[in-house]
Amino acid sequence: MRCAVNLLLMAVLFISVAAQAGALVVANHSFESPVVPPGSNPPAYPVVSGWIELDMDPLGYSQNTGVFTNVPYAYIVGADANQLAFLGGERGNALLQDLSATYQEGKNYRLTVGICVSGYTPFDPNGLKLSFYYRDPNVVEMSAAQTPPPSHFTSTALEDCSVYLPNVQAGAACIGKPIGIAISAAGPMGGYWDLDNVRVTEYPLMPNFTDDSIVNLADFAMMAADWFSCDDPFKDVTGEGCVDEQDLLIVAEYWLRDV
Secondary structure, eight states, X not given: OHHHHHHHHHHHHHHHHHTTOEEEOOTTTTOOOSOOOTXXXXXXXXXXXXXXXXXXXXXXXXXXXXXXXXXXXXXXXXXXXXXXXXXXXXTTOEEXXXXXXXXXXXXXXXXXXXXXXXXXXXXXXXXXEEEEEEEXXXXXXXXXXXXXXXXXXXXXXXXXXXXXXXXXXXXXXXXXXXXXXXXXXXXXXXXXXXXXXXXXXXXXXOSOTTOSSBBOHHHHHHHHHTTTOSSOTTTOTTOSSSOSHHHHHHHHHTBTOBO
């Protein structure tokens, strides 16, 4: 009976912690500002409100970063609202943002961006880099992930790509500082990326379901038993509602690591 009580208490604890997970505010996350002026040809504008634009345009016209209208210009499936952002594929072009939220000890973070390639320009063989950073006072990168190459994407539908920042440790220099996110080009000149629906999630759970201080096959088996379940906050590591491949990626991140 004591074991059953302990399991119940542990489940209640994880349910309570899962409730703390949630989306953080990303300014102009859907790139709806500024509104592209009606009648623009092409229907695009070289400004992205709320973001720091790093633009390699040698003429200074900001032709590598901006926003554009989805319909009738592109018809990109999965776009959030009416506009998307474009980002030139040359290394050095980037969109950065310092969020109002700050890094917290013991928390995990995920940055997700809807991505596709422009169907109107040739492209390079490299992917984008998604990253978390903080300022001290210069940019200090904490976690980064490369997306698949452009050949992996279509020009007609967005695909979500993510980077994770697991478990901010006690005493980390980033604690209390604004969460920085960056979407950076990584190739030679030529080609454009299309971006939309930038999301940052903060979650406190560790994928150690057996409470044995290590993430191993036993934890994987427990997750597999609830695969695609949307009513079990105990296994929903990201706190987004369902046990899916995003949670599995975090299990892989912690595989055979003490937690």
